Amino acid sequence: xxxxxxxxxxxxxxxxxxxxxxxxxxxxxxxxxxxxxxxxxxxxxxxxxxxxxxxxxxxxxxxxxxxxxxxxxxxxxxxxxxxxxxxxxxxxxxxxxxxxxxxxxxxxxxxxxxxxxxxxxxxxxxxxxxxxxxxxxxxxxxxxxxxxxxxxxxx
Numbered sequence: 001x002x003x004x005x006x007x008x009x010x011x012x013x014x015x016x017x018x019x020x021x022x023x024x025x026x027x028x029x030x031x032x033x034x035x036x037x038x039x040x041x042x043x044x045x046x047x048x049x050x051x052x053x054x055x056x057x058x059x060x061x062x063x064x065x066x067x068x069x070x071x072x073x074x075x076x077x078x079x080x081x082x083x084x085x086x087x088x089x090x091x092x093x094x095x096x097x098x099x100x101x102x103x104x105x106x107x108x109x110x111x112x113x114x115x116x117x118x119x120x121x122x123x124x125x126x127x128x129x130x131x132x133x134x135x136x137x138x139x140x141x142x143x144x145x146x147x148x149x150x151x152x153x154x155x
């Protein structure tokens with residue numbers, strides 16, 4: 001069982017904003033469960049796999065017929081991200097019940113990432129994604145590229 005290194009975990013199911021980079025370095029896969037509208041309005045997380053929350057369970061089930069290619073086994077460390085941390089926390093509870101015991105939620109979601117990045121020097125806080133907010137045209141191209149990478153149409 002277990003998740004990531006103790007330094008990055010608040011609990012087995014939750015990762016802090018400051019621990020996010022270390023969790024990704026340890027092999028954590030970011031999964032953005034915000035809707036396409038939220039990703040366009042709030043910004044794209046570069047490197048995250050965009051999966052609508054309604055498709056999350058079948059997409060990450062390693063034995064399911066709808067799984068994405070990265071969901072090879074139940075030991076994949078998934079870091080689920082939403083706007084405020086609430087939906088991702090609920091999603092992680094479901095993933096863990098499904099047997100994905102290395103799933104964790106980003107505390108505070110993308111809102112906390114943006115607030116933290118604005119309040120601290122960019123040199124002190126390096127997120128695993130380049131910039132939390134991109135111009136609209138770039139956001140759309142990243143959404144389409146991420147969807148294409150996992151073989152899905154963006155929602």
